[in-house]
Amino acid sequence: EIVLTQSPGTLSLSPGERATLSCRASQSVSSSYLAWYQQKPGQAPRLLISGASSRATGIPDRFSGSGSGTDFTLTISRLEPEDFAVYFCQQYGSSPLFTFGPGTKVDIK
Amino acid sequence: EVQLVESGGGLVQPGGSLRLSCAASGFTVSSNYMNWVRQAPGKGLEWVSIIYTTVNTYYADSVKGRFTISRDNSKNTLYLQMNSLRAEDTAVYYCARAPSHSNSYAFDIWGQGTMVTVS
Numbered sequence: 001e002i003v004l005t006q007s008p009g010t011l012s013l014s015p016g017e018r019a020t021l022s023c024r025a026s027q028s029v030s031s032s033y034l035a036w037y038q039q040k041p042g043q044a045p046r047l048l049i050s051g052a053s054s055r056a057t058g059i060p061d062r063f064s065g066s067g068s069g070t071d072f073t074l075t076i077s078r079l080e081p082e083d084f085a086v087y088f089c090q091q092y093g094s095s096p097l098f099t100f101g102p103g104t105k106v107d108i109k
Numbered sequence: 110e111v112q113l114v115e116s117g118g119g120l121v122q123p124g125g126s127l128r129l130s131c132a133a134s135g136f137t138v139s140s141n142y143m144n145w146v147r148q149a150p151g152k153g154l155e156w157v158s159i160i161y162t163t164v165n166t167y168y169a170d171s172v173k174g175r176f177t178i179s180r181d182n183s184k185n186t187l188y189l190q191m192n193s194l195r196a197e198d199t200a201v202y203y204c205a206r207a208p209s210h211s212n213s214y215a216f217d218i219w220g221q222g223t224m225v226t227v228s
Contacts, residue, residue, distance in 0.1 A: 032212055032213055033213065033214055035213065035214075035215035035216070037154075037216075039154075044203055044219035044220065044221055044222055045154065045203075045216070045219055046219070047215055047216060047217045050211070050213040050215035050217075051212075051213045051215075054213070056215075056217060057217075088153065088154055090154075090215070090216075092213075092214035092215075095170075096156060096169050096170065097156065097159060097167050098144070098146075098156035098159075098214070099156065100153055100154040100155065100156065101153070102153045103153050103154075
């Protein structure tokens with residue numbers, strides 16, 4: 001079973017700052033199968049990044065993804081007020097077919 | 110408009126059953142990989158089940174043997190039959206699409222969620 005670990009658990013930043021979120025896998029993950037989601041309170045998750053680095057439709061270019069193997073990163077270049085949310089990474093692979101990381105909360109400093 | 114709308118959640122006693130529905134519009138359920146994902150109150154996301162275009166299905170170990178995913182092509186609707194419910198099944202249940210034409214298996218469309226409380 002592939003376990004995803006996200007760090008930090010909480011990231012306290014100010015609008016305009018850069019956010020760097022980490023997702024580490026217990027085993028190598030195909031870059032094709034690593035995704036990032038944003039979730040705001042009371043809302044469903046929203047796809048940000050698929051294939052480790054491809055932005056989903058309508059996602060601003062301040063969001064970028066990178067990484068390979070066991071280490072992946074989501075970067076928000078300049079935080080906007082609407083970016084304060086929880087971010088999850090997800091992988092598709094062996095049993096269970098899909099796993100999510102525990103999430104990183106980005107809150108306002 | 111491409112969207113998913115879940116229904117069927119509610120309060121059920123331990124050991125009881127519930128069937129969730131997820132009505133799709135703007136795309137064809139049978140042409141995509143359709144999933145159920147749940148989120149316990151204040152917790153993270155847990156994948157529950159998938160039904161492929163081929164009708165092959167897979168489940169998380171936590172629900173295997175108790176939950177059944179299916180679809181009705183004529184109604185363009187996804188279902189989750191949940192039996193032998195336990196307190197730990199309490200969660201918001203989301204349906205989500207992974208486009209079959211994409212090789213990423215990322216969930217690009219999500220429903221608004223339906224709450225299931227087992228108590």
